[in-house]
Structures are given as structure tokens and as C-alpha cells.
């Protein structure tokens with residue numbers, strides 16, 4: 569079995585660098601998908617209130633027989649619960665659905681700058697951490713401007729910023745801010761929801777390394793030091809995505825992959841400053 573490296577977050581909590589994401593996995597398929605991932609060796613699951621499958625993630629963790637403290641689980645505050653009182657209730661609901669006493673990591677899913685005040689929401693997450701409801705807290709889809717506002721207010725530095733990153737959108741500015749301020753980067757949609765997999769340049773690196781384009785892409789993230797959690801409901805792919813610790817990309821191969829960057833044109837998801845959607 570491959571050994572997954574861990575990253576130490578700015579409060580000393582450690583997180584496996586490779587996890588399993590469950591966005592867009594239907595609740596009825598989630599328990600089995602998570603059990604498959606745990607069987608393969610994953611020990612880090614990334615869910616969210618918005619995904620509607622926290623209960624099934626919790627069922628899989630309980631059914632796996634693996635001690636709870638050996639599996640790192642992240643959830644995220646849904647967009648409609650930014651009001652501090654709503655946020656406090658929302659994390660309690662997450663804990664109840666998951667069947668956990670504490671989360672490993674809890675994030676503000678989107679800053680929603682036009683809808684609420686993410687600074688007050690962040691202070692609510694600080695209270696949750698001090699009450700022991702999550703071992704670490706962080707943000708998702710925050711720009712450097714959003715992060716600067718938290719810093720200027722003298723609040724806790726987020727442990728992570730989970731943002732869209734893949735070879736078509738390498739996000740070096742936000743990653744540099746994270747490196748400078750001790751905020752680990754979690755790269756969501758690490759293979760751009762499959763869009764990078766037919767890329768000819770990635771194909772050439774894949775051929776040279778004897779690995780698949782998915783493995784080359786995931787390895788590129790790992791060597792950049794980011795945390796990833798690719799999603800798949802296909803067990804062979806879940807295994808393939810796990811088998812990325814037995815080879816290394818050269819500096820030239822790393823540059824070739826980074827060179828595929830298309831800047832903001834490469835985005836697959838929404839621009840955080842324009843994301844105001846509150847799911848029903």
C-alpha cells in the first residue's frame with residue numbers, strides 16, 4: 569500500500585495530503601464509495617453541507633471499523649448559514665449527521681461577499697474551534713483580498729484555503745499568499761473534473777513516466793505541496809488516483825505541466841467574487 573504524506577497545518581494538526589472528495593456523489597452511492605476509498609487506503613474525506621451526503625460519509629466511517637481518529641474528515645458551511653447564529657447551528661447539524669463529536673476541519677465554503685459578512689462568519693468559526701467542535705478551521709474560495717481582511721481584523725489565520733487549482737488554472741498568486749502566511753492550499757477539482765485528461769502535453773509526460781494523465785496531474789499537485797482529494801465513483805480510478813507515490817516528475821516535467829496554465833480562462837467553477845448562490 570502506498571504511504572500518503574501528511575501536511576502539518578498552522579495549528580499543529582496533521583492532514584493526509586491525498587484524500588477522497590465526495591462532491592456530486594449521490595447520497596445513495598456515497599457510503600459504498602467512501603468504504604471503497606477507505607479500503608484502498610485513503611484516510612481523508614472531503615465533504616460539505618452543500619453536497620447532501622454527510623450522513624452517508626459518517627455511516628461509512630462507522631462501518632469501516634477504522635478508528636475515528638485515523639480518518640481526517642472535512643466539512644464546509646453552506647452558503648445560506650453565514651449569519652453567526654445560523655453557522656453555530658449548522659456545525660451542530662453536521663456533527664449530528666456525521667455522528668461525530670468533532671470535525672477535523674471545518675471551512676467557510678464560499679465567501680459570499682455580496683450576501684453576508686464573511687469576517688463575522690469567520691469569528692463564528694473561531695468560536696466553534698475554541699468549543700472543540702473542529703480541530704482546525706479554514707476557508708474555501710477566498711481571494712487574497714478576502715484573506716487580507718481577516719488578517720487586518722487580527723483573527724486566527726485560516727489553516728487552509730481550498731481553491732480551484734489544476735494545470736489549466738495554476739493559481740500561483742493565491743498559493744504564494746498561502747505559503748507566505750502559513751495557509752495550506754487545498755486544490756479542488758485537481759483534474760479539472762476530467763477536462764485536462766486528454767491534453768497532449770500531459771499525454772507526453774504520461775508516456776514518459778509510464779503513468780496515466782490523471783496520475784501525472786495528481787503527482788504534479790503533490791510535488792507542489794498542495795493537498796488534493798480527487799473524486800471518482802469508479803473504484804479502479806479511485807485506486808489509480810491513490811497510486812501516485814511511486815514515481816517523481818522531473819523539474820522539466822513539472823514546468824511542462826505548469827505551462828498549461830490559462831489563467832482565469834482556465835477556471836471550471838465560479839469566480840468567488842461573483843458566487844452568490846444559496847442552494848435550496
Ligand code: NDP
Pocket residue numbers: 588589590591592614615677708709730731755756757758759760761762765782783797798799800801802805806808809837
Ligand atoms: P475532480 O477534478 O476530482 O474530477 C472528478 C471527475 O473526474 C469525475 O467525473 C470522475 O469520474 C473523473 N475522474 C476521477 N479520476 C479519474 C481518473 N483516474 N481517470 C479518468 N477520470 C477520472 O473534480 P471535483 O470537482 O469532484 O473535485 C474534487 C473534490 O474537490 C470534490 O469532490 C470536492 O470534495 C472538492 N470541491 C470543492 C469545491 C469548493 O468549492 N470548495 C468545488 C469543487 C470541488 P467518475 O466519478 O465518473 O469516475
